[in-house]
Structure formats: structure tokens, C-alpha cells
Amino acid sequence: MxxxxxxxxxxxxxxxxxxxxxxxxxxxxxxxxxxxxxxxxxxxxxxxxxxxxxxxxxxxxxxxxxxxxxxxxxxxLQHVQTYRKSIFLEEELPQLFRNIYLLDISLEELKTRYQGFIDENFK
Known part of the structure; x- marks a missing residue:
């Protein structure tokens, strides 16, 4: 690690x-x-x-x-998801939103890329 x-x-x-x-x-x-x-x-x-x-x-x-x-x-599993979700929402998501805004990335492009990521890594 x-x-x-x-x-x-x-x-x-x-x-x-x-x-x-x-x-x-x-x-x-x-x-x-x-x-x-x-x-x-x-x-x-x-x-x-x-x-x-x-x-x-x-x-x-x-x-x-x-x-x-x-x-x-x-x-x-439930406790991990609660713990990690709160960290993500409070610490990581605001920075992600900032970058999305500054780079002018559309929600449609995010949706397409997210679906591709899911298909590639978890199916």
C-alpha cells in the first residue's frame, strides 16, 4: 500500500x-x-x-x-458505507463539484463516463 x-x-x-x-x-x-x-x-x-x-x-x-x-x-458493510459516504459527501464531493464547474464538464458527459466505468469494472 x-x-x-x-x-x-x-x-x-x-x-x-x-x-x-x-x-x-x-x-x-x-x-x-x-x-x-x-x-x-x-x-x-x-x-x-x-x-x-x-x-x-x-x-x-x-x-x-x-x-x-x-x-x-x-x-x-452498512457501517462502512455510512462512514465512507459521509467522508465523501463532506470532503471529496465539494472538490469534485468545483472541478466539474471549472472544467465545464456536462452532466451528460459525467453520466456517460460513469456508466462506462461501471460496465468496465463491475460487470
Whole structure:
């Protein structure tokens, strides 16, 4: 995973985990890698992964089963979508709208390109 400088690393890792849940790579009630395992895999400090896991627990996306480890919750998909949707609508969409306006991109062109993206990547 490559990190960028515009967001905290623990948030980027949380988004990475959320994406895996939305894509079905990590399913409900599936065990997550330990803090150390994920830290080694992503080449980050274990404290960073711990911070990520804390955030995801607060959002009810993952849960700790004492003595066993961390697991994806049953309702994780709904919680991930709510969490990611709020971030998108509050932070990313205004910038996207700004670019659409400045570049004079029509809604029809957006619709056509969006449909092409869906057809190419998800069908």
C-alpha cells in the first residue's frame, strides 16, 4: 500500500480496510490480521495500526473478541458505507463539484463516463 501526504496514515489504512469490506474481500465475522501482522504487511508502526483498529471499533466496523482477536462485524458493510459516504459527501464531493464547474464538464458527459466505468469494472 502506498501512502500519500494529504491524510493521516491511520485514516488511509482504515479506508483500505473499509474498501476490502465493501468489495467482499473481508467478509462479516471474518478475523482480521493482528496489529503486528498488519503493521509488518503495510510496513508501518504497530501503534498506527492500533489507532486504525481503534477508529474502526468506534465506528462498529470491527469488534474485539477477547482472547481471540479482531473481527469484521455482522453490520460492517452498512457501517462502512455510512462512514465512507459521509467522508465523501463532506470532503471529496465539494472538490469534485468545483472541478466539474471549472472544467465545464456536462452532466451528460459525467453520466456517460460513469456508466462506462461501471460496465468496465463491475460487470
Amino acid at each position: 502506498e501512502f500519500n501526504d494529504n491524510k493521516a496514515i491511520y485514516i488511509q489504512i482504515a479506508e483500505h480496510i473499509c474498501e476490502h469490506i465493501m468489495l467482499g474481500t473481508w467478509k462479516a465475522e471474518e478475523k482480521l490480521p493482528s496489529v503486528r501482522e498488519l503493521a509488518v504487511q503495510l510496513e508501518v508502526n504497530p501503534n498506527t495500526v492500533m489507532r486504525t483498529y481503534d477508529l474502526l471499533q468506534q465506528k462498529n466496523i470491527i469488534a474485539n473478541k477477547r482472547g481471540v482477536g479482531l473481527f469484521v462485524t455482522k453490520e460492517s
